[in-house]
Amino acid sequence: MGNPDILLDVKDLKVHFPIEKGILLKKNAGWIRAVDGVSFSVRKGESLGLVGESGCGKSTTAMAVAQLEAATAGKVFFEGRDLSLLSSEELRRARMNFQIVFQDPYSSLNPRMRAGDLIAEPLRIYAGKKIISISENDIQKKTASLMDRCGLSPSFADRYPHEFSGGQRQRIGIARALSLGPKLILADEPVSALDVSIQSQILNLLKDLQQELDLTFLFIAHDLAVVEYFCSRIAVMYLGQIVETADSQTLYQQPMHPYTRALLSAVPLPDPKSARTRKRIILKGDVPSPSAVRSGCPFMERCPDVMERCRVEAPVLSDLNEKHQVACFLYDSPSKQI
Numbered sequence: 182m183g184n185p186d187i188l189l190d191v192k193d194l195k196v197h198f199p200i201e202k203g204i205l206l207k208k209n210a211g212w213i214r215a216v217d218g219v220s221f222s223v224r225k226g227e228s229l230g231l232v233g234e235s236g237c238g239k240s241t242t243a244m245a246v247a248q249l250e251a252a253t254a255g256k257v258f259f260e261g262r263d264l265s266l267l268s269s270e271e272l273r274r275a276r277m278n279f280q281i282v283f284q285d286p287y288s289s290l291n292p293r294m295r296a297g298d299l300i301a302e303p304l305r306i307y308a309g310k311k312i313i314s315i316s317e318n319d320i321q322k323k324t325a326s327l328m329d330r331c332g333l334s335p336s337f338a339d340r341y342p343h344e345f346s347g348g349q350r351q352r353i354g355i356a357r358a359l360s361l362g363p364k365l366i367l368a369d370e371p372v373s374a375l376d377v378s379i380q381s382q383i384l385n386l387l388k389d390l391q392q393e394l395d396l397t398f399l400f401i402a403h404d405l406a407v408v409e410y411f412c413s414r415i416a417v418m419y420l421g422q423i424v425e426t427a428d429s430q431t432l433y434q435q436p437m438h439p440y441t442r443a444l445l446s447a448v449p450l451p452d453p454k455s456a457r458t459r460k461r462i463i464l465k466g467d468v469p470s471p472s473a474v475r476s477g478c479p480f481m482e483r484c485p486d487v488m489e490r491c492r493v494e495a496p497v498l499s500d501l502n503e504k505h506q507v508a509c510f511l512y513d514s515p516s517k518q519i
């Protein structure tokens with residue numbers, strides 16, 4: 182058995198999608214390496230933020246962790262159990278423990294189902310398959326209490342998703358994700374589709390729920406400001422790989438990877454004085470295609486500190502100290518002097 186404090190352990194996860202050409206005879210024309218060797222672990226009760234630009238593989242990572250997307254390689258351990266070795270029956274049971282809250286509360290809820298039924302559906306499915314034992318009456322009670330806890334009046338149970346605002350819809354999504362009593366929430370940009378004024382309400386709700394229900398979070402965002410508020414530790418992702426991990430405070434105060442520095446330099450600062458003195462790093466070019474065949478560091482084309490070595494070798498995520506890991510040759514001297 183591994184460390185009992187670790188709820189989720191992801192080891193060298195890869196998800197590669199085939200690029201198919203041709204209409205009748207589909208030929209494989211290469212691979213999109215959406216997730217390309219990602220390792221991280223999430224301890225019980227913590228919130229790990231997974232941050233990076235659009236397309237870097239955050240959602241695919243979450244889907245593969247939840248076993249909703251097949252991994253090309255690598256392992257996902259939940260409470261020490263390798264999820265790929267479970268039978269479909271065992272996986273269904275295990276899945277009660279990890280649920281996804283999706284980014285877009287508009288497309289992730291079936292528009293033809295009423296709010297109450299959307300929240301009750303996982304309970305009904307699990308009761309129908311005799312995985313849990315709960316009466317319809319108790320399902321109704323539980324649904325009402327979940328609505329109430331998530332800031333929705335249970336009297337709205339008969340309304341359809343289009344009758345709710347974006348923030349309220351996300352509350353439905355959260356209540357639904359909580360219905361089976363999960364330990365881990367995979368929150369995939371849960372507030373990025375919402376108005377800024379609503380975002381903090383939803384974040385506060387998630388924070389309160391975390392305390393109350395002892396939840397653990399993998400919290401995905403492209404915005405470093407959101408994860409700073411929510412997460413105790415942050416992993417920064419670029420082109421399918423994790424380039425830096427540290428506790429939030431360290432990552433904000435001493436970002437090491439040139440990509441993290443650039444991302445942070447774009448976060449607005451509340452203090453105008455420090456905002457004026459801070460150097461804004463503008464990255465050159467676009468994120469390369471995840472289908473390009475390449476060697477070297479994934480960040481080399483855009484890195485302001487690129488060295489010859491970066492073009493031939495790929496740096497691996499290594500310890501700066503116990504709590505701070507970075508994948509960058511700038512810190513690869515034998516003494517690890519910074």
Ligand SMILES: Nc1ncnc2c1ncn2[C@@H]1O[C@H](COP(=O)(O)OP(=O)(O)OP(=O)(O)O)[C@@H](O)[C@H]1O
Nearest residue numbers: 198213215234235236237238239240241242403471
């Ligand atoms: N089912 C799929 N088939 C083929 N390619 C896919 C599939 N899903 C994702 N991709 C590709 O994999 C890469 C990573 O996508 P992913 O959605 O995981 O990124 P993301 O970091 O969540 O981005 P965003 O911030 O926009 O949500 C992208 O290039 C995307 O186009």
Ligand SMILES: [Mg+2]
Nearest residue numbers: 239240241369
């Ligand atoms: Mg995504």
